[in-house]
Every structure is written in C-alpha cells, then in structure tokens.
Amino acid sequence: MSTVLETDGERLLAALGVVLAEKGIATPAEIAERIAITDQASPAQGARMVARAWTDPAFRALMLEDGTRAAEAMGIAMRGMPPLGVLENTPDLHNLIVCTLCSCYPRAVLGYPPFWYKSAAYRARAVRDPRGLIAEWGTELADNVRVRVVDSTADYRWMVLPIRPARTEGWSEARLADIVREGDMIGVTVPRAV
Amino acid sequence: MAAFAPGAAVRVKDDWPESRGPAHIRTPHYLRGLRGRVVRRLGAFANPEDLAFARPAERRSLYHVAFDQPSVWQEGRPGDELLVEIFEHWLEPA
Numbered sequence: 459m460s461t462v463l464e465t466d467g468e469r470l471l472a473a474l475g476v477v478l479a480e481k482g483i484a485t486p487a488e489i490a491e492r493i494a495i496t497d498q499a500s501p502a503q504g505a506r507m508v509a510r511a512w513t514d515p516a517f518r519a520l521m522l523e524d525g526t527r528a529a530e531a532m533g534i535a536m537r538g539m540p541p542l543g544v545l546e547n548t549p550d551l552h553n554l555i556v557c558t559l560c561s562c563y564p565r566a567v568l569g570y571p572p573f574w575y576k577s578a579a580y581r582a583r584a585v586r587d588p589r590g591l592i593a594e595w596g597t598e599l600a601d602n603v604r605v606r607v608v609d610s611t612a613d614y615r616w617m618v619l620p621i622r623p624a625r626t627e628g629w630s631e632a633r634l635a636d637i638v639r640e641g642d643m644i645g646v647t648v649p650r651a652v
Numbered sequence: 653m654a655a656f657a658p659g660a661a662v663r664v665k666d667d668w669p670e671s672r673g674p675a676h677i678r679t680p681h682y683l684r685g686l687r688g689r690v691v692r693r694l695g696a697f698a699n700p701e702d703l704a705f706a707r708p709a710e711r712r713s714l715y716h717v718a719f720d721q722p723s724v725w726q727e728g729r730p731g732d733e734l735l736v737e738i739f740e741h742w743l744e745p746a
Contacts, residue, residue, distance in 0.1 A: 541695070545735075559678060588732065606735055607733070608738040610737070613697040613714055
C-alpha cells in the first residue's frame with residue numbers, strides 16, 4: 459500500500475522485512491512484536507516500577523533481587539533484553555549510572571537514552587567528578603551520603619530505585635509514578651513531591 | 653566454577669590488547685592495573701571480545717567489582733566508589 463506519507467525509511471523497512479522472512483531469519487510477526495515493544499518502552503515504565511516498589515514491600519524485594527522478573531510482573535516485555543539490575547538509593551548511598559564505553563541503557567524500562575547520556579562529557583565526568591556533575595543538575599546530597607558510580611560496561615543494564623520523597627504519604631501508585639523522571643532512575647536527579 | 657567469591661581482593665589486568673591490533677574490550681581503560689573488591693558474580697555471558705568479531709564466544713563469568721573512586725583519580729570524596737562489570741579473564745587475585 460502506497461501513501462503520500464510513505465518515506466524511504468518505511469520502504470527500506472518493508473524490503474528488509476521481506477528479505478529476513480525469505481531467509482528464515484525473522485518473521486513479520488516477530489518484527490511487528492519487536493517494534494511494538496520498542497514503542498512501549500519509555501521512562502513511564504520504569505516510573506511505574508518505582509511507584510510499585512514504594513508501595514509494595516514484596517515487589518520492592520523482587521525488584522532489587524531480579525529486575526527482569528519485576529519488570530515482567532508489571533507486564534513489561536523483557537524477552538530478548540539484557541538482564542535488568544536495580545540499585546537502591548538509601549539515606550547514606552546515592553547511585554549514578556553511566557556507560558563510559560558507549561551508551562548501555564535499560565531501554566526496556568526507560569526507553570531511548572536522553573541525548574546527554576551518550577555525550578563524551580557525561581561519560582567522562584560521571585566517573586571522575588560525579589559530585590560536581592550531580593550538583594550541576596541541582597541535586598543536593600546530604601553530607602553523609604556516599605556516591606556509587608555504576609559503570610555499565612557489559613551484559614547487565616542498570617536502573618536506580620530512588621528514595622520515596624517526604625510528604626507523599628497516602629499517595630496512590632499512579633500519583634507517585636507521575637513524579638518519577640528518567641533522571642531520577644539514572645541518578646542525576648532525585649524525585650520531589652510536587 | 654567461579655574463580656572469585658564476594659569480597660575477594662582482585663586486580664584488573666594491566667593489559668592493553670588495543671595496542672596489539674583490532675580489539676573489542678569491555679574493561680574500561682581507567683581501571684587497568686587497579687585493585688578492586690568483588691561484590692558478586694552476575695552470571696556467565698558470551699565473551700563480547702569474540703562476539704564482536706563473529707567468532708565462537710565462550711561463556712565467561714561476569715563480576716560486579718567495586719573500586720575506591722578517589723584513588724582512581726587522586727581526587728574526590730573518601731568513601732565514594734565505582735561499581736563496574738568485569739569479566740573473569742580480566743581479573744587476577746590481588
């Protein structure tokens with residue numbers, strides 16, 4: 459089917475799909491499923507997991523033990539994705555995620571990485587001057603807080619479980635999920651009650 | 653099967669395969685030759701150094717290894733740390 463909105467990219471995708479099917483590498487259904495999974499992936503998925511962890515201790519325990527199973531328990535498609543690890547911020551430990559080698563990122567639960575995550579400046583400074591970097595985001599850490607920089611170099615993908623902010627007592631899971639941003643799950647920012 | 657238990661003192665090999673020819677390496681250069689502590693074994697994964705060249709890739713143990721962040725750079729706040737995935741063949745007892 460041809461429309462005036464069809465682009466070269468769409469024609470290329472269709473042609474590639476035919477070749478992959480003919481060679482028995484991937485079926486059209488598999489490709490469609492993968493596109494649907496990619497389209498669903500966004501920071502809202504990770505935020506849903508964080509909000510569930512804040513309100514459900516059993517889910518929080520599962521999430522810290524096995525991020526992949528926790529994501530699947532919330533209906534997030536993880537098949538074919540690298541294993542997901544979740545690192546918890548505590549009153550005396552703050553995690554910051556980076557991939558100094560390239561741009562490893564937990565795409566299944568956070569979507570595409572923000573542009574700055576792939577920048578040479580972020581990657582270099584996160585490991586060398588994490589406190590300076592975090593401060594430039596306007597994030598204040600208490601004096602007693604240790605910083606742990608997680609350099610994502612290989613087969614795992616990592617996200618941060620931030621601390622539930624004060625003055626959110628009694629909030630619904632959906633309302634909590636609304637205040638969790640992608641930067642909170644990378645560790646450059648922390649969620650605030652708004 | 654795993655060579656290093658949680659808590660084991662290790663050193664990242666001071667090896668530079670990229671100086672000997674085409675190489676794909678997942679061990680950051682800033683950690684080569686430095687001492688760290690195994691936090692836990694994450695599992696076994698096909699060796700990316702072979703996968704990248706479409707060679708048969710053996711499964712290797714992958715560890716989460718913690719490093720003292722200020723001592724890597726000779727600056728920073730005492731107590732801060734780096735936590736990095738390192739394959740077993742890049743680690744030696746320290």
